[in-house]
Each structure stands twice: as structure tokens, then as C-alpha cells.
Amino acid sequence: MVRIRKRKAVEAAVELPAELTQARRFSKTRSAQSGALLEDYVELIADLLSTGGEARPTDVARRLGVSHATAIKTISRLKREGLATGLPYRGVFLTQDGQKLAARVRARHRLVVDMLLALGVPAEAAEADAEGIEHYVSEATLKAFAQFLESRGQS
Amino acid sequence: MVRIRKRKAVEAAVELPAELTQARRFSKTRSAQSGALLEDYVELIADLLSTGGEARPTDVARRLGVSHATAIKTISRLKREGLATGLPYRGVFLTQDGQKLAARVRARHRLVVDMLLALGVPAEAAEADAEGIEHYVSEATLKAFAQFLESRGQS
DNA sequence: TGTGAACTGTAGCCATGGCTACACTTTTAC
DNA sequence: GTAAAAGTGTAGCCATGGCTACAGTTCACA
Numbered sequence: 001m002v003r004i005r006k007r008k009a010v011e012a013a014v015e016l017p018a019e020l021t022q023a024r025r026f027s028k029t030r031s032a033q034s035g036a037l038l039e040d041y042v043e044l045i046a047d048l049l050s051t052g053g054e055a056r057p058t059d060v061a062r063r064l065g066v067s068h069a070t071a072i073k074t075i076s077r078l079k080r081e082g083l084a085t086g087l088p089y090r091g092v093f094l095t096q097d098g099q100k101l102a103a104r105v106r107a108r109h110r111l112v113v114d115m116l117l118a119l120g121v122p123a124e125a126a127e128a129d130a131e132g133i134e135h136y137v138s139e140a141t142l143k144a145f146a147q148f149l150e151s152r153g154q155s
Numbered sequence: 156m157v158r159i160r161k162r163k164a165v166e167a168a169v170e171l172p173a174e175l176t177q178a179r180r181f182s183k184t185r186s187a188q189s190g191a192l193l194e195d196y197v198e199l200i201a202d203l204l205s206t207g208g209e210a211r212p213t214d215v216a217r218r219l220g221v222s223h224a225t226a227i228k229t230i231s232r233l234k235r236e237g238l239a240t241g242l243p244y245r246g247v248f249l250t251q252d253g254q255k256l257a258a259r260v261r262a263r264h265r266l267v268v269d270m271l272l273a274l275g276v277p278a279e280a281a282e283a284d285a286e287g288i289e290h291y292v293s294e295a296t297l298k299a300f301a302q303f304l305e306s307r308g309q310s
Numbered sequence: 311t312g313t314g315a316a317c318t319g320t321a322g323c324c325a326t327g328g329c330t331a332c333a334c335t336t337t338t339a340c
Numbered sequence: 341g342t343a344a345a346a347g348t349g350t351a352g353c354c355a356t357g358g359c360t361a362c363a364g365t366t367c368a369c370a
Contacts, residue, residue, distance in 0.1 A: 023220030026195065029287045030327090033188065034356070040181065058317060065178030070358055072319060077356090089318060089365060116296060119303050125295035132184040136287025140280040141271060148274050185357090189326075213347055225328055227349060232326090244335060244348060 029136065036135035039105045040064065041074055042083055045092055046102035055092045108142060109134050115145045118152060184291065191290035194260045195219065196229055197238055200247055201257035210247045263297060264289050270300045273307060 044063055048055035061071035075092055078084035083098035094102060112134045116126035137145075199218055203210035216226035230247055233239035238253035249257060267289045271281035292300075 019218055022218050025283045025286050026218075027220045028283065032287055037357075056317075057319085063174055063177050063181075065182045066357085067359060068318075069320085069360080074357075076319095116299070119296075119299045121296045121299040125293050128180045128183065129291055129293050129296050131180050132187055132291025133288050136284055136291075138280050138284050141274075141276045141284050144271070144274045144276040192327075211347075212349090221327085222329060223348075224330080224350085229327075231349095 032136055037074065038078060038081070038083065039101065039135060040131075041078055042094065042098055042102045043105045043109065045078075045084065045094060046099065046106065049093065057092065060092070105134070108137065111142060111145050111149075112137060114149055118149060187291055192229065193233060193236070193238065194256065194290060195286075196226075196233055197249065197253050197257045198260045198264070200233075200239065200249060201254065201261065204248065212247065215247070260289070263292065266297060266300050266304075267292060269304055273304060 041060065041064075044060055045055045048059055048063075052059075057071045057075055058068050060075065061068040064071065075084060075086075078092075078098070079086070082095055083101060084092050085095055086092040109130060112130040113126050116130060117123065121129070196215065196219075199215055200210045203214055203218075207214075212226045212230055213223050215230065216223040219226065230239060230241075233247075233253070234241070237250055238256060239247050239249055241247040264285060267285040268281050271285060272278065276284070
């Protein structure tokens, strides 16, 4: 009984394109996630280095609200991926690549926050939301943000 | 040699508040991520149900670009969390809660896309970016978006 | 100067979200 | 009405990003 389906794939060829576009978008969004964590770490390490001259795993852990073990594990991944360096017990530093990434991430973060503020989002919410949003903003969208802010005389 | 640090915690009490604020923001962002996946599934299932009358794991998998096994596993999590129902081999349906969530997610998605379009982001990028952004937009920011669009006579 | 506190690092556990491989239903089509 | 195709479900693997527990190192200060 309960005969719910009548599949069979005549329209498969028709449906596919849209399906694939959506699938591609989702995959891209998913894979952006692992990058997001690294970006946060790099951004924070750059901040610690520029304000205090050093970045130690425990500081990173505290600022990100994770255990020091987690911070150390992620930092070692940063090193594996060529974004950070440093000797045991001697703090963490950024490679050239790491510094470039940090600069890019910081600029993007500021742009997103400014954008939200310009739209009237309260400061606290703007900062918090930007933390999540910034990792998913494409170049095209960044450019649009910049133009919008410029046209308003802000930024 | 290499005496880099002079820790010792006199300023700990002073630094803590800002540190905690940031840590809280990060944790919130992190925990938003698990919700993001469920939201995507619920939104898609709602879409499949409304357009085709049924939602089958394989369709979900194809549209999201994951294997059918992954889709089934996630759908069973949806069921565990009270968002979906359905009998084996008989398709997936949304509970009341699932439907409410789907409606909220859909409205938010539309608002984010409209917002990006209003700012001059190209349509393709707007759709793609919204997929990632939408999960991190707070109520306050949504409200700001809505007001902005209204003030421009859009939406 | 040596010792305790703080920090660093390692090991091993858990859940999530992917995957492939295999087994089992259901539906289609002959 | 049955065999093949399509869909569904289960098992078991992997990497990531959390955690706690424990071991090792460095530093501050008495």
C-alpha cells in the first residue's frame, strides 16, 4: 500500500544543472569552515604579537575560550600548513604567509564590522556577528561593501 | 638565554574582561556551526516537500553534494532532535518544530540575499555567500537588514 | 639556588560530518 | 511474477576540533 513514489529518471537530465549548482555552493560553504578556524588563530596570533610582542599558546587558548591543549594542537596544524613557526616553549610566530593571511583577515573583519555598523546594527552584535560572517564573504561581496561604505563617506 | 617572557599575573584581573568577551564570542560562533548543518537540511527538506510532495534521502544527498550515507546519518540526527520524522523506506517529513525552523531559515535566507543584492553584490555571489552568512546573523542584524531594505523600498 | 607555580606539550578519549563497502527493500520493467 | 535497477540503511573507516589527565620545562622569587 502507501504508494508514495513514482521515481524513474526521465527528468534527471533536466534537474541536474540546478542540483549541481546548489551542491557546489554547499560544498564550498562546508570547506570554508576548516579555513575559518585557522583564520581566527592567525588573526589572534598577529594581534598578540603586535600588542605584546609575543604569542603564547595559553594566551591564545584563553582568548579563544578553548583548552590549552586544543590551542596547541591547532597551532601545530598552523605550523604544518606553513602559516606559523616557533620552537618548543618559545612562543609562536607567523611566517610570511601567515602574516599576509593575517593582514587580509584583519582588513576583511574591519570591513564587515563597518558595514554592519553602517546598516545600524548595534556595536556588540556587529562584532559578534562579524566573527561568523567574515569567513564566508567573497571578494565580490567585499568589493560591494567597500563601495557602499565609500559612497556614504565612511570607512 | 633567549629570555622572552616576563609573565606573572599582576594584570590578569585587568585583562580578563575583554578576554572573556572575545572568548564568549568565539564559543558562540563555534557552536553556531553545528546548527548550521541542521538548518541546511531542514530548509532543503522543506523545499523538496513543498515542490515535489516528498523528500527522499537520495534527493537530499544529491542536492547537498554528499553521499547518501552521510545524508541518512544526518537525517537520523534530525529525527533524534525532534525536527524530522518518517518510517524506513518511506521518505522524510518535518515535525511541527522542523517546519517552524524551516520557515524561519527560509525567511532569513531571503533577507540576507536581498540585502546583498541591494548592496550591489552580483546575484551568483549573493546566493553563494548567503549560504554561509545566514547562519551567523543575529536577530539584531536581521532587524537592521529589514529596516534598511524597507527604507529603500525593496523587499 | 632551588623549588613551586605557571606554562607547554603529549596521549587518549569523544562527537561530528565526511567517505566507501556491503546488505537489504522497493520499484520498475520485461 | 520475477529479475534488475534504484533507493535505503548499516558498519566501519578517517580527519577535525573539542576535552581531561598526565608529564616535562621554564621562570619567579624566597
